[in-house]
Amino acid sequence: MTELVLGIDVGGSAIKAGLVDVEAGRVAGELISAPTPRPSPPQALMPVIAGLAARLPGPTATVGIAFPSVVKNGIVRTAANIDGSWVGTDGAALAARALNRPALLLNDADAAGVAEMRWGAGRSTNGIVIMVTLGTGIGTALFCDGKLFPNTELGHLELRGMDAEKWASAHVRTAEKLDFPAWIARVNEYLQVMHKLFWPDVFILGGAVSERFEEFAPLLRSPAVLRPAHFAGQAGVVGAALATAETSG
Ligand code: BGC
Numbered sequence: 406m407t408e409l410v411l412g413i414d415v416g417g418s419a420i421k422a423g424l425v426d427v428e429a430g431r432v433a434g435e436l437i438s439a440p441t442p443r444p445s446p447p448q449a450l451m452p453v454i455a456g457l458a459a460r461l462p463g464p465t466a467t468v469g470i471a472f473p474s475v476v477k478n479g480i481v482r483t484a485a486n487i488d489g490s491w492v493g494t495d496g497a498a499l500a501a502r503a504l505n506r507p508a509l510l511l512n513d514a515d516a517a518g519v520a521e522m523r524w525g526a527g528r529s530t531n532g533i534v535i536m537v538t539l540g541t542g543i544g545t546a547l548f549c550d551g552k553l554f555p556n557t558e559l560g561h562l563e564l565r566g567m568d569a570e571k572w573a574s575a576h577v578r579t580a581e582k583l584d585f586p587a588w589i590a591r592v593n594e595y596l597q598v599m600h601k602l603f604w605p606d607v608f609i610l611g612g613a614v615s616e617r618f619e620e621f622a623p624l625l626r627s628p629a630v631l632r633p634a635h636f637a638g639q640a641g642v643v644g645a646a647l648a649t650a651e652t653s654g
Pocket of ligand 1: 472473512514538541558
């Protein structure tokens with residue numbers, strides 16, 4: 406029988422959920438979502454997650470949750486784009502209690518990267534691959550021969566004297582009303598800094614750039630191979646479920 410795992414992706418504006426067929430690497434059925442509560446402390450977020458899970462048919466044995474923070478052994482350690490009260494919280498334990506099944510909590514970009522490496526733009530790619538998600542913040546996932554080095558947080562590298570994500574994220578583009586060439590020039594500068602430090606073979610670009618990659622591609626510059634992400638808005642959900650299946654399987 407097909408193994409289905411519940412995947413959940415906690416984002417700055419929406420929380421998404423879907424049942425993932427982990428043997429086919431795709432969402433089976435509907436991807437549902439609910440607005441992220443503002444503010445978003447654990448006591449406000451967990452009922453929304455439980456509500457989404459209840460709307461998906463049939464309980465699954467495990468659940469994977471992609472979270473926009475450093476996560477070590479289930480514990481949330483940073484909170485750049487989520488309520489500060491999460492820091493120090495055992496998010497995996499809270500989720501397991503709210504959803505009545507074992508839960509794995511992992512960084513959202515790491516989850517997206519796992520989806521891309523197993524079933525998307527990074528499939529069968531050895532060497533060093535860096536997945537970069539350009540959204541509210543900048544998330545990164547670093548892989549060496551397909552193996553994840555978790556919690557890299559390279560969106561916080563210093564660029565122009567500030568956090569890189571405060572200079573080059575998709576959110577900054579909207580907030581500062583940058584046109585595409587102006588924004589992509591910033592993204593190129595960011596990729597250049599990363600290249601100097603990590604010498605990746607491939608960058609997989611997720612978020613706003615991947616959705617309109619044809620338009621952006623001629624402007625993007627890097628000595629590494631640049632690939633658009635395959636999963637777009639589903640990467641976190643799919644990757645969280647895959648990572649859970651890999652850990653529990
Ligand atoms: C957080 C990362 C997260 C990224 C994308 C950053 O601000 O520090 O943990 O992966 O945003 O959500």
